[in-house]
Structures are given as C-alpha cells and as structure tokens.
Amino acid sequence: MVDYRREGNVAILTVNNPPVNAISTRVKDGIYECISRAKNDTKVSVIVIHGHGKHFIAGADIHGFSGQRESSKVVATLPEVIAFMEASNKPIVAAIHGTALGGGLEIAMGCHYRIATKSARVGQPEVLIGILPGAGGTQRLPRLCGLGPALDLISTGRHIKAPQALKLGIIDKIVSDDILKEGIAFAKAVIDKPLNGRRISTLPVKDAENAEQLISAANASVRKRQRGMMAPIWNIKAVAESIKLPFDEAMEKEAEYFTVLVTSSQARALQYAFFSERLAPKWEVPGVASYNTVKPMNIKTAAVIGAGTMGTGIAMALLNARIPVTLVEQNKQFLEKGVKMIQDLYAGSVRLGKLTADQAKYLLSNLKTSLSYDDLSTVDCVIEAVYENMALKKEIFAKLDNACKPSAVLCSNTSSLDIDEIASATKRPDKVIGTHFFVPAYYMRLLENVRGKLTSPETIATVQSLGVRIGKIPVVVGNCDSFVGNRMLGTYTSEAQFLLEEGALPHEVDSVIKDFGIPIGAFEVSDLSGLDIGWRIRKERYEKLEKSGKKHDPNARFINGERFSPLGDTLCEKGRFGRKTGMGWYRYEKPGAKEPFIDAEITTLLEDYSKKHNITRRKISPQEIFERCFYPLINEGFKVLEDGIATRPEDIDVIWINGYGWPKYTGGPMYYANQIGLDKIYDTMCYYYEQHPTSSHWRPSALLRDLAKQQLPISQWGKQVASRL
Numbered sequence: 001m002v003d004y005r006r007e008g009n010v011a012i013l014t015v016n017n018p019p020v021n022a023i024s025t026r027v028k029d030g031i032y033e034c035i036s037r038a039k040n041d042t043k044v045s046v047i048v049i050h051g052h053g054k055h056f057i058a059g060a061d062i063h064g065f066s067g068q069r070e071s072s073k074v075v076a077t078l079p080e081v082i083a084f085m086e087a088s089n090k091p092i093v094a095a096i097h098g099t100a101l102g103g104g105l106e107i108a109m110g111c112h113y114r115i116a117t118k119s120a121r122v123g124q125p126e127v128l129i130g131i132l133p134g135a136g137g138t139q140r141l142p143r144l145c146g147l148g149p150a151l152d153l154i155s156t157g158r159h160i161k162a163p164q165a166l167k168l169g170i171i172d173k174i175v176s177d178d179i180l181k182e183g184i185a186f187a188k189a190v191i192d193k194p195l196n197g198r199r200i201s202t203l204p205v206k207d208a209e210n211a212e213q214l215i216s217a218a219n220a221s222v223r224k225r226q227r228g229m230m231a232p233i234w235n236i237k238a239v240a241e242s243i244k245l246p247f248d249e250a251m252e253k254e255a256e257y258f259t260v261l262v263t264s265s266q267a268r269a270l271q272y273a274f275f276s277e278r279l280a281p282k283w284e285v286p287g288v289a290s291y292n293t294v295k296p297m298n299i300k301t302a303a304v305i306g307a308g309t310m311g312t313g314i315a316m317a318l319l320n321a322r323i324p325v326t327l328v329e330q331n332k333q334f335l336e337k338g339v340k341m342i343q344d345l346y347a348g349s350v351r352l353g354k355l356t357a358d359q360a361k362y363l364l365s366n367l368k369t370s371l372s373y374d375d376l377s378t379v380d381c382v383i384e385a386v387y388e389n390m391a392l393k394k395e396i397f398a399k400l401d402n403a404c405k406p407s408a409v410l411c412s413n414t415s416s417l418d419i420d421e422i423a424s425a426t427k428r429p430d431k432v433i434g435t436h437f438f439v440p441a442y443y444m445r446l447l448e449n450v451r452g453k454l455t456s457p458e459t460i461a462t463v464q465s466l467g468v469r470i471g472k473i474p475v476v477v478g479n480c481d482s483f484v485g486n487r488m489l490g491t492y493t494s495e496a497q498f499l500l501e502e503g504a505l506p507h508e509v510d511s512v513i514k515d516f517g518i519p520i521g522a523f524e525v526s527d528l529s530g531l532d533i534g535w536r537i538r539k540e541r542y543e544k545l546e547k548s549g550k551k552h553d554p555n556a557r558f559i560n561g562e563r564f565s566p567l568g569d570t571l572c573e574k575g576r577f578g579r580k581t582g583m584g585w586y587r588y589e590k591p592g593a594k595e596p597f598i599d600a601e602i603t604t605l606l607e608d609y610s611k612k613h614n615i616t617r618r619k620i621s622p623q624e625i626f627e628r629c630f631y632p633l634i635n636e637g638f639k640v641l642e643d644g645i646a647t648r649p650e651d652i653d654v655i656w657i658n659g660y661g662w663p664k665y666t667g668g669p670m671y672y673a674n675q676i677g678l679d680k681i682y683d684t685m686c687y688y689y690e691q692h693p694t695s696s697h698w699r700p701s702a703l704l705r706d707l708a709k710q711q712l713p714i715s716q717w718g719k720q721v722a723s724r725l
C-alpha cells in the first residue's frame with residue numbers, strides 16, 4: 001500500500017492504493033511506518049511522498065466511515081500520523097499530481113513543502129459527504145492560505161487547480177508532469193534549509209483580524225446556498241476555533257465536531273449518494289447485458305434536431321465535450337435564433353471568466369448548422385429535441401432513418417413518450433433510445449437513458465458512455481409513460497393540486513416542499529416552466545378521448561374513474577401561463593419577473609372552485625401536505641422497481657437528486673423512505689388509499705408491502721429487487 005525506497009539520501013514513499021490512493025487503515029499505517037523508517041535511516045536526509053497512478057491521495061477511504069474498519073497495526077490516528085510527519089527533522093516534500101483531496105491535502109499540509117503539476121487539483125471536499133476535515137485540515141489550511149480562502153474551500157468543498165493553489169500559498173511551486181523526478185530534485189534543494197516556519201501548525205492564522213466579518217459572511221453564504229445541510233455550519237465552526245484557541249486545543253474541537261458529523265444521518269445519506277452516483281453509469285439490464293459485457297460505439301460527431309431551449313442546451317453539452325455538432329432546424333429563422341442563444345451563453349461564460357474568448361471561439365467552431373437531413377449522412381449519433389408530439393417525432397425518426405448511416409444511433413429527448421413507438425418509425429429499432437436531458441441541458445447533470453424493447457445493449461452502452469463523456473450522470477431506465485423521474489413527479493404534482501381543491505393555498509404547499517429541502521416549490525416550478533406546456537399535452541389527451549367517443553367535460557374532476565384536477569386548465573384559459581405572463585399560481589410584478597407573490601385572485605378562484613364542486617375547504621396541516629406530496633412519489637418509486645423500469649433503488653435516488661432538486665443530504669426518495677421506515681410509509685399509504693380510493697397513486701406498491709415486513713437496509717433490499725427481475 002505504501003512502498004519505500006531510497007535513492008541516494010532521498011527516501012521515496014509511494015502510496016499505491018488504486019483507484020485513487022484513498023487512505024485506508026493500511027495506507028495510514030504504511031505512511032507512519034515508512035516515515036519512521038526514513039527518520040531512523042541515517043543515510044536519509046530528505047523524504048518525498050507521492051502517489052502511484054492518477055492521483056496523489058484523494059482522501060480517506062469513504063467506505064470506512066460507515067462500513068467496518070480494518071484493524072490498525074499502529075496506534076496512531078491519521079491526525080497523529082500527520083503531526084508525526086510535521087515534527088520530522090528531515091524535510092518532507094509532497095509531490096502532488098492528479099488530486100490531493102481531503103486527508104490527501106491534510107497529509108500534504110503535514111509535509112514541509114508541497115509541489116504540484118499544473119493540472120493537479122487540491123481541496124477539502126469532506127463537507128460534500130457530510131463530514132469535516134478531521135485530520136487537522138480545519139486548523140492548518142487557515143494558517144497556510146488565510147481564514148477567508150480556508151472558509152471558502154472548507155465550507156463549499158470545491159477543488160482548485162494548482163495555479164490558484166500557488167497564488168493562495170497552498171503549494172510552493174508548480175512543476176512539470178514528471179512529478180517524481182521533480183519531487184526528488186526539489187527535495188535535494190531543500191535538504192539544508194531550516195524547518196522553522198515550515199511546520200504549519202506553528203504558524204499564526206492569516207487574516208485573523210477580519211475573523212468576525214469573514215465567519216459571518218461564510219455563514220450567510222451557507223444559509224443561502226447550502227440550506228438544510230448541517231456539515232457546512234460545523235465546518236465553519238471548526239475553522240473558527242483556529243482563531244480562538246491554540247492549535248492543540250482547536251484540534252480537540254475539530255475531533256469533537258467531526259464525531260457529531262460522522263455519526264449524523266446526513267453524512268450517511270451523502271456518502272450513500274456519493275457511491276450511488278458512481279454506480280449509475282455501471283448499468284445493468286438483468287439477464288441481458290451490463291456495462292462490463294458490452295463495448296460502446298465511439299461517437300466522433302453528433303447532430304441535434306431542434307434549436308429550441310432543449311436542443312441548443314444539448315448541443316452545448318456536446319460541444320463542451322469537444323464533440324462536433326450539426327444543429328438542424330426546419331427554417332433559417334429558428335436556426336439563427338438557436339445559434340444566437342448558444343453564442344450568447346458562451347459570451348456570458350467569457351464575461352464570467354469561466355471560458356477564455358479563444359476557448360469559446362474554439363467550441364463554436366465545432367458547431368455546424370443545417371436545414372436538411374441530407375447533411376447527416378456521416379454523423380455517429382443524432383439527438384432529436386423537438387416538442388412533445390408523437391406524430392412529429394415519428395416523422396422525424398423516419399426521415400433520420402433514411403438520411404443517416406446504418407450504424408448511427410438515433411436518440412429522442414422525449415420526457416414522456418413511448419420509445420418503442422418512436423422506434424417503430426425506423427428500420428433500426430435496435431439503434432433507437434431515449435436520452436432525456438434536463439433543463440438547462442448544458443448544466444444539469446442527469447441524463448435519463450430510456451431503453452426500448454428492441455434497443456440493443458451496444459446502443460445502451462454507447463449513450464451511457466457518451467453521458468459520462470459529456471459530464472453527465474447517466475442512468476438507464478425502462479420504457480413506460482414518463483419513465484422514472486416524471487412518472488414519480490406526476491403523483492406529486494397531482495396531489496399538490498388536490499390539496500388546493502381541499503383547502504391549501506399554493507404558497508402553503510410550496511413552503512412545506514421547500515422546508516424539506518427541495519429548492520423550488522411545485523407551483524413555483526410550474527410557473528417557471530409555463531403552465532401552457534402541460535395544457536397542450538392535456539388538450540391532446542382530451543382530443544384523443546373525444547376521438548375514441550368519450551366526451552371530455554372541461555369541469556370534470558375524474559377521467560376514466562381516476563381523480564383529476566382541472567385547475568391547471570382553468571388557469572390557462574384565463575391566460576395565466578406562469579412567470580412569462582406575469583401570473584400563474586402566483587402573481588408577478590411584470591411578465592418575466594422572478595419573485596412570486598401570493599395572489600388574492602387565486603385564493604378567490606380556489607374558494608369558488610371548491611364551492612362549485614361542493615368541497616368543504618379545511619386547514620391542511622404541514623404534516624399532511626408533506627405526506628400527500630411525498631409518500632405517493634416514494635410509493636411510485638417502488639412501483640417503478642416492481643415493474644423493472646428501474647433496476648436499482650440507487651438509480652432512482654440519483655435521478656431525483658440530480659434532475660429534480662431532491663436534497664442530497666437525505667439520500668434520495670428511496671433512501672429517505674428507508675430512513676422513515678418502510679412500514680410507516682406503507683401504513684400511511686394504506687390510510688390515505690382508504691380516504692382517496694379514486695387516486696390509484698395511493699394504492700400501495702406490493703414491493704413496498706413486502707419490504708415493509710422485512711426492515712432491511714437499502715443495500716440489502718436493493719439486491720433483493722435485482723434478483724426478482
């Protein structure tokens with residue numbers, strides 16, 4: 001795990017624990033033993049520590065926080081090993097490449113010098129997995145780079161690249177990519193330099209005079225950006241100890257606060273989410289194929305059909321990954337509008353310093369435009385992103401089938417429509433797949449890849465690998481109405497509207513949702529995306545009903561015996577399309593304005609509506625609002641598993657965290673259900689189903705019922721689900 005060798009008077013410690021050199025107990029012990037050996041070896045004058053493979057050290061082994069720890073051969077803890085390094089009279093040089101994160105940066109700060117390659121990244125990302133840098137990071141970092149930057153890095157968990165780390169004083173020098181050679185050369189040059197001033201724990205905290213202001217700014221930022229998370233608050237509290245207490249006493253506080261966090265349910269949920277996100281690309285269709293049995297096709301060029309918000313966002317996601325894109329529209333005007341959108345967004349990134357003008361120019365140089373499918377004969381992959389209309393999509397897929405080479409993969413960005421029906425318009429259904437992006441597509445990390453009945457494993461492998469390449473978290477799901485995310489969402493939006501019919505007001509429902517940690521309420525989001533979108537889809541459904549001989553009554557509260565709320569249609573008929581018209585479920589100062597205000601007109605509309613339908617309005621408690629919005633959503637997740645539409649609970653959680661703003665610190669709806677207790681969820685579902693028998697989303701899932709009896713942790717029942725499929 002840690003190799004020791006000597007080259008002349010330089011001892012070289014190589015950490016070797018693939019894939020990221022995480023600090024397991026054996027790595028920690030190995031470092032301690034090798035440093036002891038070097039300290040005692042009279043031929044050694046200086047020590048270099050570096051990492052084998054792609055990274056220096058990416059931090060402690062996250063498995064160790066909740067799982068079983070290996071027993072340690074040496075008694076020293078990681079903070080003690082780091083103190084032991086710092087106390088060494090022989091200089092120690094950390095030679096960093098790849099990443100030095102968490103405990104990796106803490107080990108580097110226990111060294112007397114840090115050098116790094118230009119592309120190396122450093123950071124204290126512990127906060128993102130619900131804990132804090134518990135090996136001295138909260139105390140050494142403010143001494144090394146100042147209180148302000150340390151508060152920023154530790155409370156956000158963001159990584160920074162070597163040039164910025166150099167500016168902040170976190171590293172001493174940027175060197176060439178031959179990191180070991182550079183490390184040895186640097187070490188030889190510092191052999192005789194005094195170590196006074198190089199032991200970070202002995203230094204004063206920089207910026208201490210501005211502490212009060214810096215700490216209150218950090219807390220304010222956490223309240224705004226990381227609402228509901230406990231780790232950032234405790235991280236700031238730990239860093240703040242660095243200006244109140246001597247180093248050793250502050251280290252005791254760090255250990256105390258670490259214990260609070262490491263045993264918290266938020267930390268466990270965040271660590272579960274960390275591993276779930278890394279599991280998602282490793283798809284598996286039980287009994288058919290999996291990521292390690294099938295090779296993806298190499299996508300060298302792509303096309304996007306439709307230059308609206310979605311199409312341009314997808315094109316940018318591809319361009320950002322250096323994949324040349326042909327953007328296709330039906331007329332010049334739409335095409336020019338789309339290109340302008342892309343240009344403007346890149347110009348914005350240049351203004352914000354996220355891209356240089358040259359980089360933006362290069363990315364745009366890979367964008368081609370066309371009004372004809374004839375230009376798509378050589379592309380490897382096409383993503384259709386036109387509005388939700390089956391007839392239109394089938395027409396497009398038939399044309400693509402004719403225009404594209406036989407090996408090209410044809411993808412639809414549909415968020416709800418039947419992939420098999422779309423594929424039936426082609427002679428290559430094995431190459432057709434859903435790639436459901438989320439708005440804004442260049443930013444949102446989720447990619448819901450929908451396999452049809454005939455989609456080949458190679459096509460699944462291809463879009464999964466493409467997803468990773470463009471920086472997404474790709475999840476494979478099966479084909480059903482609205483797939484996984486929107487299918488579960490449907491229960492939540494329906495129930496939110498039923499609550500309005502029975503007595504709640506939009507802001508009351510939204511505040512319960514936001515108090516739980518979802519950044520935006522159900523009605524706020526409906527106003528943001530536009531009520532007319534759903535209205536158009538519903539009108540198509542009513543037309544279909546009428547065609548099948550069933551008259552649709554615009555005031556009907558039931559469709560095919562299922563409870564339904566026509567409230568959304570009523571608002572649209574009044575021109576209340578949401579933010580864009582300055583009124584929807586809320587009122588806005590003007591069309592396009594962002595801040596929602598409670599609208600007395602909506603309150604009256606709801607009261608009249610309830611009266612007209614003989615519904616007695618009542619005060620609905622936050623607890624009832626919570627259960628009615630979230631329990632059917634969770635229950636639908638179990639139905640999705642039951643139907644084999646998702647094969648793992650982790651995939652559902654990843655979808656909800658990355659596509660719908662579900663608070664990561666609760667692990668996602670499936671993990672959270674386990675926290676509440678599956679038996680409690682099941683009993684509550686039964687209770688509401690009795691009260692609302694005309695809403696099938698209250699019918700408890702059979703899988704939920706079976707699992708509720710067993711009381712197993714999610715990792716175990718997740719395996720049971722897979723074995724059923």
Ligand SMILES: C/C=C(\C)C(=O)SCCNC(=O)CCNC(=O)[C@H](O)C(C)(C)COP(=O)(O)OP(=O)(O)OC[C@H]1O[C@@H](n2cnc3c(N)ncnc32)[C@H](O)[C@@H]1OP(=O)(O)O
Pocket residue numbers: 019020022058059060061062063099101102103104106125126129131132133134135275278279
């Ligand atoms: C007290 C607390 C202390 C002292 C800590 O140090 S807490 C840990 C702090 N460190 C982190 O949080 C780093 C987490 N890791 C990452 O950010 C990234 O993995 C990476 C930037 C290091 C590499 O990113 P990438 O190249 O995209 O690779 P993956 O993220 O897919 O990771 C590859 C596999 O490595 C596993 N991994 C990564 N980090 C750890 C870790 N700290 N402990 C255990 N395992 C880790 C990850 O799960 C992937 O595993 P597989 O999916 O391939 O099985």
